[in-house]
Amino acid sequence: MTLRNQMTRAAASWRSWAVLALTWGVAFSAAAGTLTTVNAAPNVGPPGTQVVITATKTGTDNCGWQADVYVDDGDNNPANDVLYAPFEAGTPATRGFGGSDPTKASVSFTFNDVNDYRIEIDGTQHNNKPPCSGSATGSLTIEVPGGDNNGGEPGSGIFFEAVKEAIVEMKPKPQVKLAEACAEVDCCTVLTYIPTVTGHFGLTKPGGVVAWIGKCFGTQPGTARIHYTEWNGTSKTAELEILEWGKTMVGTKIPANLSKFRYQNAQVEITPKSGVNATRAFTFFPITEIKQLTPSDVQIVECGDDANLNKCDWNGLGGSPTIRGYHKNFCQIWVAGCYEDDQDWDKFKTVTLKNDWGIAWVNTTKSYTSNSEWIQGPGAASAGATSYKANYQWHVTLSDTVQYSTFIDVEGPRGVPHK
Secondary structure, X not given: OOHHHHHHHXXXXXXXXXXXXXXXHOOOOOOOOEEEEEEEEOOEEOOOEEEEEEEEEOOOOOOEEEEEEEEOOOOOOHHHOEEOHHHHHHOXXXXXXXXXXXXXXXXXXXXXXXXXXXXXXXXXXXXXXXXXXXXXXXXXXXXXXOOOOOOOOOOOOHHHHHHHXXXXXXXXXXXXXXXXXXXXXXXXXXXXXXXXXXXXXXXXXXXXXXXXXXXXXXXOOOEEEEEEEOOOOOEEEEEOEEEEEOOOEEEEEOOOOOOOOOOEEEEEEEEXXXXXXXXXXXXXXXXXXXXXXXXXXXXXXXXXXXXOEEEOOXXXXXXXXXXXXXXXXXXXXXXXXXXXXXXXXXXXXXXXXXXXXXXXXXXXXXXXXXXXXXXXXXXXXXXXOOEEOOEEEEEEOOOOEEEEEEEEEEEEEOOOOOO
């Protein structure tokens, strides 16, 4: 089984189990209508065409549906088609039939990549609405201008003209669309300047396996690399390991040791043996790491001095905490003039994180020598927050001691400074 088939079937399996789990976990009423058709308007157009995908159903009650768009590779086997990533990322995951016409609903999307597409709609929960029953499929073609789809005279697009001039068999039927012409000849050989990356599937982070989907990659392996930027602005290029190479898919592995970059839009470059490359932007995710902040990451604003001995850099509880405090009351109950409890505040400067770093967790240990002392603080921390402020109010009674240790762990891109 090819890498592309494995990844496509894995995605289909995941989606089936997710829908099944949702169905078991929520008690729905009977589906409010059955999906009947899905249409694309227009269903043929050049790159940059805004297409309205309209779903229809029976019944007047609202129900939930979703649309998925696949790149149709032309082998008449839907299992081999790959999800079109730009549509999946750029449109709502679910929709309902809540408009003025309860039997129709639509979603719009601008298609920029030349492909034949298969559109599929299925029922799914939307907000508090049950899923529609049934499903439907439709088609869409985005092609380079160069011919009249209604049977008129062809245009003068460079793609159509290049094929027409190179293939003698096409001359008796010049109205044929480029897609039909390319069914008779390898247009990727004739038009060596049109390799195209239309999407990807996989894990776009160091060590991840990614399938880059497109056209005209050829059958002989070429090269693949990514271009990205380190956190300090340095431009970097990394060669990808080629796992599989085909006309419409290149399977790669990103080097696992890449670091020093933040979450960003990077660029893949696929270069077939023809030497003409194809590029496409994608989201590049860093490997994250967790580390503990040190005392140098925080600053003492105020160390309460109401006790006889006060330290905000005292580590009496062991380990290597980020923040620590110690306050002792030396007064004895029989000593004249020394009979008061002590109470005050310890305050620290707000910790501010940068470069996509955030709080992972905060853990505080407190210690007392009797049940009459207490420490309040340092306060809750929100996971992923980019700042945190620690304040402590403490109370110590006669001849007793209070102390605390706080450990602050943060998470962020590997090799990138947190401040």
